[in-house]
Amino acid sequence: MNLWFWVVASCAAAYAIKLLGYLVPRRWMENERMTRVAGTVTIGLLASLTAVNTFASGQSFAFDARVGSLVAAAVALILRAPFLVVVIVGAAVAAGLRLLGWG
C-alpha cells in the first residue's frame, strides 16, 4: 500500500494514543503492570531497532561498517557525548571504514 497512507495512519495513531492518556479514568494509571509493559516495550523496541540497523541486511546477517558505528557510538555515550555528537560519530566511523575499504 501507498507509503503516504501508513505515514498518515501512524501519525493519527500516535496522536490518539497521546490523547488517550488524558481521557482515560485516572484509576487506570494506578495499574503498575501496564506502566511496566509500556516501559519494557519501549526498551525492547529500541534495542531491537539498534540490532536490526546494525546487523541486518534485508533478511540476512551482515557484519560491516555499521558495527564500527555501534562500537563508536557506545564509546561516545560512555563519555557522555550529547545525542547529536553520538550520531555524527556513528556516521563518521561508518564513512571512514568504507573509505578504508571495509563494509
Place this chain on the structure above:
Amino acid sequence: MHDGLADGREADDGAGPVPLRRSPAFRIGMSIAVATGLYGISFGALGVASGLSILQTMALSLLMFTGGSQFAFIGVIAGGGSGAAAGAAATLLGIRNAVYGMQLNAIFGPRGWRRFAAAHVTIDESTATASGQSDRLEQRRGFWTAGLGVFVLWNLFTAVGAFAGNALGDPKQWGLDGAAVAAFLGLLWPRLKGREPAAIAVVCALATVLAVPFLPPGVPILVAALVAAALGWMSHSRTRPGRPLETEGLEPDVDPYAHHLGGHREPADPTKTQNRTRPQKRTKKEPGQEGGE
C-alpha cells in the same frame, strides 16, 4: 505566549509566582528544546536516506511528533520493511506517551482545547521537564516550554536535515546508515538504568537477530516488542508491591540531557510530585526557584 498558557491557576500554590524569565522550569525547558530540536537535523537526514520523501519526513515530525516512534518508522523502512510494519513499530513505541499523558493529567490536568494541544506535545522531554518540578505552576510552565519549544525547533531542523540529506547523494557514502545505528543506541542508552532494563535490551536484541532470516523485514522488530511485553507482564508478578518502579528504569524520567544541565530529574509519580518536599541540592542548583517557595 507562555504567560497566556499559564494563566489563572497560579493561586493554587499559595506562594507568589516567579516571573517567567526567572522561572527554572522555563530555563530548563528552553535548554531541552534547543538540544532536542537540534537533533531534528539527524532525523531529517536519516528520513530521506531511508527512502521517504522530504515531505513524508517532515509530515512525521509535524504530525507524529514523538522522536522514538519517528526513528522507528524510518528504521523499519530503511531495513526494507513494509509501511504496515513501520507503522506498527512506531505505534507500539508510542504507547509510553499514553502513560505520560495520564501522569501529566494527574499533575496539572489541562482543560478544554488545551487538553488537545497538550496531548500533541506530550513527549519524553516535556514530561521530564514537568515532572522535574514540584511547584504546580512550574510544572505547567516546564511542560509547555519544553513541549512547544521542541515542537517548533524539531520541525525546523527536520526540514533542514531533510533538504541537506537529500542534497548529499549516496547515504551510505556519508555513513548515514551508521548514523541511524548510533541514533537508536543513543535513544536506548538513557533507559538502561540498572540490570533489568539492560537484560531486557539484550534479550530483545538477540530475539530480533535470530528472527531476521525467518521473517519479512520489519517483522522481527515486532517480535521483540512482544518479547518485551511478555517480560514486562511476567516480571510484574514478581515485583513486591510498593517497590519503587524507578529502580526498574521504566519511568518517564528519560532525559539524555540531564547531565548537561547539571540537573537530576525525578520520576513523574504524581503522588510524590504533589507531596514531597524539595531536596536541598535542587534548590541550590536552581536559585530562581527560591523565590517561589
